[in-house]
Amino acid sequence: MAAEELPSEFDVVILGTGLAESVVAAAFSRVGQRVLHLDRRSYYAGNWASFTFNALLTWIQEHHEESQPEEVQDWSSLLEEGEELIYLSTRGSSSITNLQVFCYASEEDEEEEAPNTTEEDQGGDDEVKETPETESADSNEEEKKQKAGGTPAEEEEEQASQTEGEEPTTSAGQSQSEPTRKKISFAQLVKEGRRFNIDLVSKLMYSRGSLVDLLIKSNVSRYAEFKNVTRILTYRDGKVEQVPCSRADVFASRQLSVVEKRKLMRFLTSCVEETEEQRAYNGRPYLEFLCDQKLGDNLQHFLLHSIAMVTEDTPTEEGLASTRHFLRCLGRYGNTPFLFPVYGLGEIPQCFCRMCAVFGGIYCLRHSVSCLLLDKDTNRCKAVIDSRGQRISCSHFVVEDGFIGADWKREATPTRYLSRAVLITDSSILPSDSDQQVSMVTVPPIAAGCPAVKMVELCPSTMTCMPGTYLVHLTCQSAGSAYQDLSPVVTRMFRTPESHDQESSPTVLWCLYFNMADGSGLEGEGHDLPNNVFLCSGPDAGLGHEHAVRQAQAIFQKILPEEEFCPPAPNPEDIVYDGDNNSPSTPGDGETLEGEEEETPEGEEKVEGEEKEEKVEGEVAKEEKVEGEVEKEEKVEGEVEKEEQSLQTEE
Amino acid sequence: MAIRELKVCLLGDTGVGKSSIVCRFVQDHFDHNISPTIGASFLTKTVPSGNELHKFLIWDTAGQERFHSLAPMYYRGSAAAVIVYDITKLDSFQTLKKWVKELKEHGPEDIVVAIAGNKNDLGDIREVPMKEAKEFAESIAAVFIETSARNAVNVEELFQKISKQIPPLENPEVESNESFKLTRQPAASARRCC
Numbered sequence: 001m002a003a004e005e006l007p008s009e010f011d012v013v014i015l016g017t018g019l020a021e022s023v024v025a026a027a028f029s030r031v032g033q034r035v036l037h038l039d040r041r042s043y044y045a046g047n048w049a050s051f052t053f054n055a056l057l058t059w060i061q062e063h064h065e066e067s068q069p070e071e072v073q074d075w076s077s078l079l080e081e082g083e084e085l086i087y088l089s090t091r092g093s094s095s096i097t098n099l100q101v102f103c104y105a106s107e108e109d110e111e112e113e114a115p116n117t118t119e120e121d122q123g124g125d126d127e128v129k130e131t132p133e134t135e136s137a138d139s140n141e142e143e144k145k146q147k148a149g150g151t152p153a154e155e156e157e158e159q160a161s162q163t164e165g166e167e168p169t170t171s172a173g174q175s176q177s178e179p180t181r182k183k184i185s186f187a188q189l190v191k192e193g194r195r196f197n198i199d200l201v202s203k204l205m206y207s208r209g210s211l212v213d214l215l216i217k218s219n220v221s222r223y224a225e226f227k228n229v230t231r232i233l234t235y236r237d238g239k240v241e242q243v244p245c246s247r248a249d250v251f252a253s254r255q256l257s258v259v260e261k262r263k264l265m266r267f268l269t270s271c272v273e274e275t276e277e278q279r280a281y282n283g284r285p286y287l288e289f290l291c292d293q294k295l296g297d298n299l300q301h302f303l304l305h306s307i308a309m310v311t312e313d314t315p316t317e318e319g320l321a322s323t324r325h326f327l328r329c330l331g332r333y334g335n336t337p338f339l340f341p342v343y344g345l346g347e348i349p350q351c352f353c354r355m356c357a358v359f360g361g362i363y364c365l366r367h368s369v370s371c372l373l374l375d376k377d378t379n380r381c382k383a384v385i386d387s388r389g390q391r392i393s394c395s396h397f398v399v400e401d402g403f404i405g406a407d408w409k410r411e412a413t414p415t416r417y418l419s420r421a422v423l424i425t426d427s428s429i430l431p432s433d434s435d436q437q438v439s440m441v442t443v444p445p446i447a448a449g450c451p452a453v454k455m456v457e458l459c460p461s462t463m464t465c466m467p468g469t470y471l472v473h474l475t476c477q478s479a480g481s482a483y484q485d486l487s488p489v490v491t492r493m494f495r496t497p498e499s500h501d502q503e504s505s506p507t508v509l510w511c512l513y514f515n516m517a518d519g520s521g522l523e524g525e526g527h528d529l530p531n532n533v534f535l536c537s538g539p540d541a542g543l544g545h546e547h548a549v550r551q552a553q554a555i556f557q558k559i560l561p562e563e564e565f566c567p568p569a570p571n572p573e574d575i576v577y578d579g580d581n582n583s584p585s586t587p588g589d590g591e592t593l594e595g596e597e598e599e600t601p602e603g604e605e606k607v608e609g610e611e612k613e614e615k616v617e618g619e620v621a622k623e624e625k626v627e628g629e630v631e632k633e634e635k636v637e638g639e640v641e642k643e644e645q646s647l648q649t650e651e
Numbered sequence: 652m653a654i655r656e657l658k659v660c661l662l663g664d665t666g667v668g669k670s671s672i673v674c675r676f677v678q679d680h681f682d683h684n685i686s687p688t689i690g691a692s693f694l695t696k697t698v699p700s701g702n703e704l705h706k707f708l709i710w711d712t713a714g715q716e717r718f719h720s721l722a723p724m725y726y727r728g729s730a731a732a733v734i735v736y737d738i739t740k741l742d743s744f745q746t747l748k749k750w751v752k753e754l755k756e757h758g759p760e761d762i763v764v765a766i767a768g769n770k771n772d773l774g775d776i777r778e779v780p781m782k783e784a785k786e787f788a789e790s791i792a793a794v795f796i797e798t799s800a801r802n803a804v805n806v807e808e809l810f811q812k813i814s815k816q817i818p819p820l821e822n823p824e825v826e827s828n829e830s831f832k833l834t835r836q837p838a839a840s841a842r843r844c845c
Binding site for chain 2: 223224343357358
């Protein structure tokens with residue numbers, strides 16, 4: 001079974017399983033195209049992936065090793081007359097750079113923290129020094145995984161070697177002020193590693209953004225569950241504060257005076273529609289507009305940094321547009337505009353891949369494309385040769401841009417990068433009654449010339465970190481390396497060996513810094529490849545997913561302009577097999593199923609009806625039916641809550 | 652009666668009859684390849700169990716197992732997994748261990764595991780002794796049953812056994828855990844006031 005051959009003819013071959021590629025795959029498969037979806041990696045979602053703690057350590061290690069270029073095999077023997085070969089880049093991972101890992105947790109469980117080292121001066125060479133420790137942590141991890149709880153002696157030895165490169169470790173525990181809380185060790189992080197789902201990108205889903213719309217429209221949303229981001233926070237004057245954004249928040253806020261509350265409500269109501277007054281500020285900074293509204297410092301900060309999430313020199317029209325988008329997204333599901341998928345963002349590309357597979361798409365990880373076969377006459381890619389030398393013909397080829405050598409791309413501009421940090425901490429940045437908050441934190445530039453940082457803090461119930469920890473993602477446009485850009489923010493807001501007077505801040509147990517290429521520069525046609533080859537870029541700096549969804553839709557419409565993009569997949573209850581034998585087989589079932597059978601006539605139409613029909617009538621029928629469904633669901637206990645959620649907020 | 656939705660994921664090599672088992676269970680049909688054009692995301696069937704109703708949402712691999720490319724999301728939130736092998740193919744039994752391991756790695760910790768030896772109507776060309784399979788199942792505390800999707804043997808029983816293994820809902824609040832599915836929200840009906 002190991003070396004089963006792939007079929008040799010497809011409509012579309014897709015290489016890379018990032019978000020855009022996966023949406024494209026689902027879209028094609030859904031309308032009956034034969035899709036082959038490959039990824040060179042052993043995991044789904046490329047730079048959009050989420051990893052368990054252990055898998056992340058492996059990923060880090062792989063990126064350290066890197067750079068033994070794969071042998072380029074010569075496939076010219078497979079050429080037929082009138083064909084030409086285009087070799088793809090064998091490794092598409094130059095998109096990740098400047099990886100640095102710091103472990104501040106103690107290495108073993110019961111160990112007493114002997115305060116033997118004090119804080120170190122953080123010098124430039126520190127970074128260099130720290131890097132090797134990553135490898136030791138990894139190899140440590142690797143072995144552990146392989147021998148699954150192997151000899152303790154060996155582990156200890158490795159742990160020890162890790163400590164050497166890492167004196168700060170001990171000082172982290174030294175200042176522990178709450179003796180009641182049990183400290184989490186590195187060994188525990190590894191042991192509970194599978195409870196982590198650590199995203200390489202940090203984004204949120206706007207509740208009325210294009211990704212949420214697409215998930216719902218296509219029914220791909222069935223494959224995942226979501227949580228509300230429960231609060232918006234901001235960092236201001238050395239403190240973390242909650243930003244009141246919904247009506248309820250504003251009224252409940254204890255930080256705002258009555259006058260401020262009134263002003264804020266008036267402002268939020270007034271900016272929903274464009275006014276003459278607003279237009280007068282076009283081209284001038286949003287900050288200026290806000291100043292002139294005489295809102296006061298508090299409100300101005302909230303509106304600029306946390307609601308519009310723009311910088312001080314962003315033009316007014318842009319600032320207002322993002323303010324409106326924010327407000328539109330409020331209250332659809334919760335008190336903030338954002339959703340987060342349970343188990344992490346890496347689930348989303350996988351969900352689209354499943355939709356593709358359900359409609360017949362073929363999936364193969366650890367499998368790549370070595371080269372494209374170009375028809376000289378038509379200048380079209382007519383086939384690809386996979387990494388095993390199999391010739392697979394296709395009408396279109398979609399590929400993650402990392403696989404395309406730089407010489408094929410038109411833009412001369414140097415690649416921009418994002419700076420990322422991932423922290424595992426021991427408590428929330430703003431403790432509250434509930435320990436299950438999901439927080440979006442905006443951190444305005446902490447000094448002139450520093451980037452604005454977006455931070456997302458995830459609690460264990462998002463299934464992205466182990467109980468007793470929080471997972472914190474930091475992202476900004478890079479000015480320098482991720483460490484240079486983000487460590488000042490980390491040092492100020494969290495307790496690390498380098499921080500001062502942070503007694504009450506969360507302690508960082510482990511953290512990772514890296515830079516990732518910013519995918520927002522790439523447009524689908526910025527290359528000199530054949531015109532049936534389409535590029536998908538990696539993650540961009542935006543908070544939402546608009547870029548990737550737009551890109552996927554553009555590719556789909558370019559190739560199949562007549563077809564609908566991701567029409568709804570039929571509801572499982574509606575699928576009816578022709579044949580008479582549809583009766584429930586145990587007596588008890590009859591009753592319970594009845595409620596659902598009501599909908600079968602419609603279902604039949606949906607499954608067997610033609611696509612076209614579905615588009616027009618099916619839509620309407622669906623809407624109606626959903627209403628019915630909703631009502632029915634009211635009776636189902638688990639679902640009521642969801643209903644209520646939308647109720648509360650839709651007021 | 653309270654309806655409880657239970658996700659069940661199917662595992663096992665290509666061709667052992669995973670889809671046939673679901674098809675028999677849900678539609679009481681055999682010989683009906685679930686055509687990919689229908690796009691069955693999962694199939695559902697509700698059965699009574701004690702004083703609850705169990706609505707099984709049965710997920711098929713959708714062929715992603717064929718080239719060893721099942722996504723971790725496939726296992727998320729599964730209450731049970733059915734690992735299917737073909738009693739006439741020793742290979743498919745040997746890879747069972749691989750699937751168990753995969754499940755341990757990616758599946759939820761408290762997942763109910765069931766092992767189904769399918770095609771037991773083909774006893775004359777059997778390669779996997781029932782005893783051996785049963786012992787293996789016991790060693791990993793899994794439900795075990797031999798089935799024939801073709802002759803409708805033990806398919807109902809398989810799911811009944813799973814139902815019995817599902818622990819009763821202790822704390823509904825923990826279960827719902829505030830995460831939710833996104834559904835089409837008809838603009839008007841969202842206001843469900845009085």
